Amino acid sequence: MIRFHIKILTAPFLSVASMVSGMKQTYGQYGIGVDLVSQATLDIPDLATRTVVNVGGCSGAATGDQAALFGMPMAMWSGWINLGKPTGGFGGRPATVSRSSQYCNVYVRGADNALWGRAWDGSWHNWQKLDGGLVLASDPVADSMAPDHEHVFARGTDGNVHQKWWTQASSWSSWKSLGAPQGGFIGAPATVSRSSQYCNVYVRGADNALWGRAWDGSWHGWQRHDDGGRLSAPPAPGSMTSEHEHIFGRGMSGGLWQKWWLAPTRATEIVVFFILGNTGSAGSLNGCATYPPGQPGAVVTQTASQWTLAHEVGHVLGLQHCDGPPPNCPCLAYGDLMTGCGTGKITQSPPVLGPFEQIFLKIFPLSPL
Amino acid sequence: MDEVRQALEPEEPNYAQAASLGPTALPHLAELIESDRMLAPKAVYLAGVISSPDSARVVLKGARSSDPGVRVATAGTARYLPSDAASEIFLTLLGDDHAGVRKAALLSIPRSPSRDIRARIATLAQSEQDATLRAIAKEAHERLSQLQ
Numbered sequence: 001m002i003r004f005h006i007k008i009l010t011a012p013f014l015s016v017a018s019m020v021s022g023m024k025q026t027y028g029q030y031g032i033g034v035d036l037v038s039q040a041t042l043d044i045p046d047l048a049t050r051t052v053v054n055v056g057g058c059s060g061a062a063t064g065d066q067a068a069l070f071g072m073p074m075a076m077w078s079g080w081i082n083l084g085k086p087t088g089g090f091g092g093r094p095a096t097v098s099r100s101s102q103y104c105n106v107y108v109r110g111a112d113n114a115l116w117g118r119a120w121d122g123s124w125h126n127w128q129k130l131d132g133g134l135v136l137a138s139d140p141v142a143d144s145m146a147p148d149h150e151h152v153f154a155r156g157t158d159g160n161v162h163q164k165w166w167t168q169a170s171s172w173s174s175w176k177s178l179g180a181p182q183g184g185f186i187g188a189p190a191t192v193s194r195s196s197q198y199c200n201v202y203v204r205g206a207d208n209a210l211w212g213r214a215w216d217g218s219w220h221g222w223q224r225h226d227d228g229g230r231l232s233a234p235p236a237p238g239s240m241t242s243e244h245e246h247i248f249g250r251g252m253s254g255g256l257w258q259k260w261w262l263a264p265t266r267a268t269e270i271v272v273f274f275i276l277g278n279t280g281s282a283g284s285l286n287g288c289a290t291y292p293p294g295q296p297g298a299v300v301t302q303t304a305s306q307w308t309l310a311h312e313v314g315h316v317l318g319l320q321h322c323d324g325p326p327p328n329c330p331c332l333a334y335g336d337l338m339t340g341c342g343t344g345k346i347t348q349s350p351p352v353l354g355p356f357e358q359i360f361l362k363i364f365p366l367s368p369l
Numbered sequence: 370m371d372e373v374r375q376a377l378e379p380e381e382p383n384y385a386q387a388a389s390l391g392p393t394a395l396p397h398l399a400e401l402i403e404s405d406r407m408l409a410p411k412a413v414y415l416a417g418v419i420s421s422p423d424s425a426r427v428v429l430k431g432a433r434s435s436d437p438g439v440r441v442a443t444a445g446t447a448r449y450l451p452s453d454a455a456s457e458i459f460l461t462l463l464g465d466d467h468a469g470v471r472k473a474a475l476l477s478i479p480r481s482p483s484r485d486i487r488a489r490i491a492t493l494a495q496s497e498q499d500a501t502l503r504a505i506a507k508e509a510h511e512r513l514s515q516l517q
Contacts, residue, residue, distance in 0.1 A: 010438075013406060048467060049472045052470075052472050052476075276438050276441060277410055277441035277442060277469070278445075279441065279444065279445045279473045279476045279477050283382060283411070283414045283415075283445065284382075284410040284414040284442040284446075285380065285382075285411075286379075287381075288381065301438070302410075302438045303407045303411070305407075308380055311380055324379055325383040326379065340380075340381075341379055342380065343380060344407070345378055
């Protein structure tokens with residue numbers, strides 16, 4: 001099973017869906033499943049600059065500028081900006097969430113123990129009291145599961161976790177109780193959503209164990225992590241991919257501990273970036289693998305053909321061109337995916353993989369077979 | 370035209386080999402830049418690596434394309450042009466509306482750029498609004514200053 005992620009910085013001229021479909025057809029005819037784990041149109045700071053990457057040669061040892069795509073060559077902090085406080089002030093620590101690059105919300109537990117928020121959508125709006133009848137007994141925590149969604153969790157005076165959510169369509173819900181683990185919990189809840197389909201709430205139980213409650217369309221019951229771990233503070237969960245979560249906690253002796261969760265099935269995972277174009281010594285390309293250098297990834301540019309995605313993934317899996325450059329194109333004649341003469345000229349639908357290519361896929365270290 | 374298309378159609382064209390098509394390919398490349406959005410970026414890039422007095426005129430078409438992908442490719446190839454022609458193109462692209470094009474230009478400037486390009490980069494190092502590009506411009510300015 002080839003498992004891969006797509007990150008779209010610039011949409012190609014031909015649809016991504018057709019490329020993914022083409023890839024599934026091509027590899028599927030040899031019993032190789034293709035699983036698109038995630039597809040995201042990125043909305044990140046300085047997006048336009050990230051759509052152009054620098055690459056060298058594209059023969060499995062491409063040089064690249066990963067920092068220019070997902071990092072700053074030089075980190076730059078602003079100075080502190082005063083955002084004021086709600087009427088009467090607030091206690092504890094603020095919570096923040098940005099459901100997209102265009103919105104940011106900050107939430108606090110007001111001095112009146114109500115939930116207050118301040119919103120940014122290009123400029124900061126005034127503090128607003130988000131009443132709803134809950135008297136907060138902890139600092140709030142906030143997260144988002146989609147560009148049109150936010151939710152806030154807090155402890156109520158009844159000792160339960162309470163949730164309030166917002167969507168573009170329905171605005172704010174009323175507070176909903178999620179109960180509490182057996183015996184109760186200490187401090188504030190914490191939350192993480194690794195994708196739009198999952199949400200987890202974690203607390204430090206009254207027994208100092210980690211407890212969690214999961215949502216995957218509906219809420220499941222509180223579960224205790226029976227691993228011997230004991231917390232001396234509320235946990236801090238996070239997620240690095242749609243199939244990953246980790247939790248950090250302060251142990252009883254004051255040290256920082258971490259545990260993580262991975263999706264149960266992992267074979268190979270490849271990341272493909274859809275970009276505007278590239279610079280570098282290789283010249284203008286339809287695609288290049290591997291990118292980032294030495295990693296199981298590839299870039300596909302705006303001018304890709306329907307089969308470029310599958311072709312570049314083939315390179316990531318260790319396949320080389322079977323012919324080319326033009327006019328030396330014997331593989332193109334029978335529609336081999338790995339032709340070096342241009343997948344846009346392949347008429348076989350789907351393209352094929354030659355016998356040696358099929359064998360190679362079985363022995364290459366990244367092979368899904 | 371068939372030979373030109375054949376050279377540009379691979380996912381990763383061999384531009385060194387394609388350059389051997391020579392100046393007779395330039396009119397076809399000019400046509401592709403304006404008529405074939407899938408091949409246009411590669412066409413403008415090839416125009417730059419073909420060593421001919423007419424290359425600059427064709428590459429300039431790429432700098433004026435409405436497609437930012439073509440303008441990115443133009444930035445990548447302009448450094449192969451004679452200094453005066455390259456300078457005109459780079460000065461245009463360093464002021465492009467698209468941040469990705471400006472980035473491509475900053476990453477592709479020749480090793481010994483013209484005085485005008487140096488001055489523009491010095492200005493961008495101070496005034497470029499995009500923080501990423503401002504950092505790249507600063508780095509380029511410092512590198513060029515050491516070479517003087």
